[in-house]
Amino acid sequence: MVQFVEPQLHELADNCKRMRQWILTTTNKAGSGHPGGSLSAVEVMAVLYMKIMRVDPENPDWDRRDYFFLSKGHAAPVLYAALAERGFFPAEELMTLRQAGSRLHGHPSSECTPGVDISSGSLGQGLSIANGVALAARLKGTEQRAYVLLGDGEIQEGQVWEAAMTSAHYKLDNVCAIVDYNRLQLDGPVDEVKTLGSLRAKWEAFGWNAIEIDGHHLQEIYNSFEKAKEVKGRPTVILAHTVKGKGVSFMENQVGWHGVAPNDEQLEIALKELR
Amino acid sequence: MSKTLAPREAFGKALVQLGAENEDILVLDADCSKATMTSLFQKEFPHRFFNLGIAEADLVGTGAGLALAGKTPFVNAYANFLTGRAWDQIRISVCYANLNVKVIGHNSGTSPGQEGPTHLPLEDITLMRALPRMTVIEPADGVEMAKAVRALGEHEGPAYLRVGRMPTPIVNREAGRFVIGKANVYLEGKDASILACGVMLSKALEAAEELKAEGISVDVINVHTIKPLDSSCILEAASRTGAVVTAEEHTVIGGLGGAVAELLAQNLPVPVRMVGVQDRFGLSAKMPELHEALGLTRENIIKAVKEVISAKK
Ligand SMILES: Cc1ncc(C[n+]2csc(CCOP(=O)(O)OP(=O)(O)O)c2C)c(N)n1
Ligand SMILES: [Mg+2]
Numbered sequence: 001m002v003q004f005v006e007p008q009l010h011e012l013a014d015n016c017k018r019m020r021q022w023i024l025t026t027t028n029k030a031g032s033g034h035p036g037g038s039l040s041a042v043e044v045m046a047v048l049y050m051k052i053m054r055v056d057p058e059n060p061d062w063d064r065r066d067y068f069f070l071s072k073g074h075a076a077p078v079l080y081a082a083l084a085e086r087g088f089f090p091a092e093e094l095m096t097l098r099q100a101g102s103r104l105h106g107h108p109s110s111e112c113t114p115g116v117d118i119s120s121g122s123l124g125q126g127l128s129i130a131n132g133v134a135l136a137a138r139l140k141g142t143e144q145r146a147y148v149l150l151g152d153g154e155i156q157e158g159q160v161w162e163a164a165m166t167s168a169h170y171k172l173d174n175v176c177a178i179v180d181y182n183r184l185q186l187d188g189p190v191d192e193v194k195t196l197g198s199l200r201a202k203w204e205a206f207g208w209n210a211i212e213i214d215g216h217h218l219q220e221i222y223n224s225f226e227k228a229k230e231v232k233g234r235p236t237v238i239l240a241h242t243v244k245g246k247g248v249s250f251m252e253n254q255v256g257w258h259g260v261a262p263n264d265e266q267l268e269i270a271l272k273e274l275r
Numbered sequence: 276m277s278k279t280l281a282p283r284e285a286f287g288k289a290l291v292q293l294g295a296e297n298e299d300i301l302v303l304d305a306d307c308s309k310a311t312m313t314s315l316f317q318k319e320f321p322h323r324f325f326n327l328g329i330a331e332a333d334l335v336g337t338g339a340g341l342a343l344a345g346k347t348p349f350v351n352a353y354a355n356f357l358t359g360r361a362w363d364q365i366r367i368s369v370c371y372a373n374l375n376v377k378v379i380g381h382n383s384g385t386s387p388g389q390e391g392p393t394h395l396p397l398e399d400i401t402l403m404r405a406l407p408r409m410t411v412i413e414p415a416d417g418v419e420m421a422k423a424v425r426a427l428g429e430h431e432g433p434a435y436l437r438v439g440r441m442p443t444p445i446v447n448r449e450a451g452r453f454v455i456g457k458a459n460v461y462l463e464g465k466d467a468s469i470l471a472c473g474v475m476l477s478k479a480l481e482a483a484e485e486l487k488a489e490g491i492s493v494d495v496i497n498v499h500t501i502k503p504l505d506s507s508c509i510l511e512a513a514s515r516t517g518a519v520v521t522a523e524e525h526t527v528i529g530g531l532g533g534a535v536a537e538l539l540a541q542n543l544p545v546p547v548r549m550v551g552v553q554d555r556f557g558l559s560a561k562m563p564e565l566h567e568a569l570g571l572t573r574e575n576i577i578k579a580v581k582e583v584i585s586a587k588k
Contacts, residue, residue, distance in 0.1 A: 109392065122355070157329055185306050187309060194326065
């Protein structure tokens with residue numbers, strides 16, 4: 001397994017910093033959006049797009065690509081930032097987020113955004129789609145993998161567990177789900193709204209290989225994706241322990257920053273804090 | 276018409292009042308209680324509030340169970356996810372079972388604005404209208420919203436209420452009466468009848484004023500109950516003016532426009548034009564820009580009125 005050497009880690013850390021800047025400045029410009037759950041997923045998205053996924057920014061519809069589905073579609077700003085970092089479109093375009101006529105809708109749209117594999121925003125739908133493309137890859141005999149990012153609140157949707165059974169039943173080892181385990185949803189802490197109980201035990205009981213990691217630790221994230229590739233006959237879920245609003249002190253672990261954009265003053269403070 | 280009020284705010288407050296008067300009223304939400312403002316009810320009556328998490332199908336089914344046991348649950352979620360994801364549960368567990376569940380669809384029409392196409396509920400009325408036994412209501416503004424909530428508290432059986440997020444103009448008179456299934460005539464005219472619901476009523480009233488200046492006199496009728504449709508009121512108006520325009524913040528396919536067209540085609544075929552969303556998805560933009568982009572404008576109502584008038588000649 002590749003261990004990162006220092007310069008590479010530096011590069012990735014730079015990707016992450018820029019992605020956080022974009023999340024904050026674009027939601028500020030739009031005057032709305034979801035910074036909390038975008039910031040919690042920065043490291044996972046950076047590793048996926050910069051190191052793990054086989055995609056071609058010049059040819060987003062390349063038929064041998066790995067797929068990524070942002071099932072928690074409200075984190076569109078982090079997806080757009082990752083796509084721009086990877087070169088799917090110019091970074092300046094990020095500033096058009098949520099404006100009439102923009103290619104960057106409030107929630108991801110495969111109709112108009114290069115690199116977005118499916119429209120999302122209605123929570124709970126992504127894992128089924130990942131299963132579909134994974135089954136197709138098996139039929140075609142390709143090495144393609146399907147990645148799907150789920151919210152920890154999102155997995156209260158029944159469809160997620162219907163899909164979890166499908167992945168296990170069909171032994172879809174080319175499916176890799178990541179749960180952004182930030183412990184907050186819209187109305188409050190997940191445990192208070194509707195508890196998940198033992199999340200790891202749930203996935204394992206559904207026939208999945210489960211890996212628990214620090215979802216902000218680049219090396220751990222990278223290793224978990226590499227391990228997942230080696231697991232045969234079972235899908236893998238990565239339970240990424242994260243902090244909602246990560247990187248901005250006044251947003252961290254604050255449910256109030258789920259769906260509110262920073263104003264100019266808050267943006268200025270936030271940008272100074274980023275490392 | 277400068278005063279505005281967010282329908283959801285009026286809804287949240289009216290629900291608290293209703294809860295104070297009737298202990299059987301329960302409120303269920305799907306992780307949207309701050310946006311739907313059922314959080315007000317939760318604060319007042321924590322033991323009669325249940326958060327089902329992000330699980331709309333489970334939300335509706337739980338509501339059905341509570342109704343079966345004699346309670347009056349109001350189940351709340353965003354209109355698109357609620358009527359879309361849980362349609363089958365609403366169909367079988369609520370309507371076919373004929374249970375007293377009040378299905379409350381929030382963030383309706385263009386009111387989620389920049390959230391974009393996935394989040395704009397533009398088909399919910401159609402979905403709910405198609406269901407036997409379902410009552411479908413879209414109040415014109417916050418004032419009427421409060422009256423509708425009160426009326427739902429007394430109503431028995433399945434019902435759907437559409438609630439907008441953003442402040443909209445107040446056109447309703449506090450004293451005006453609200454009866455489920457009875458349309459309210461705001462203006463009476465000779466040349467055409469405008470039938471509107473929701474936020475489009477205020478635009479219909481503006482259009483009527485502009486038309487008046489051009490010598491065209493129109494009815495403006497608030498069809499707050501889309502099902503059961505007030506057919507006697509609508510047929511009376513159509514026979515008087517001989518031309519009908521509908522206006523709604525929703526797809527015209529199966530919405531108010533569709534409902535009115537079904538009624539008129541079978542009973543009194545007169546020229547009809549429908550102002551509403553024309554078989555398309557939305558986009559990400561603020562509510563006023565969305566109204567422009569989707570053609571939900573005063574100008575389009577005026578244009579449609581002129582078209583129906585010339586069509587009847
Ligand atoms: C089907 C559906 N129901 C409700 C919503 C509204 N909604 C958007 S985000 C959200 C909370 C998501 O929480 P979580 O999955 O934990 O996301 P994160 O904390 O990563 O932002 C809710 C309820 C939705 N988008 N889709
Ligand atoms: Mg969460």
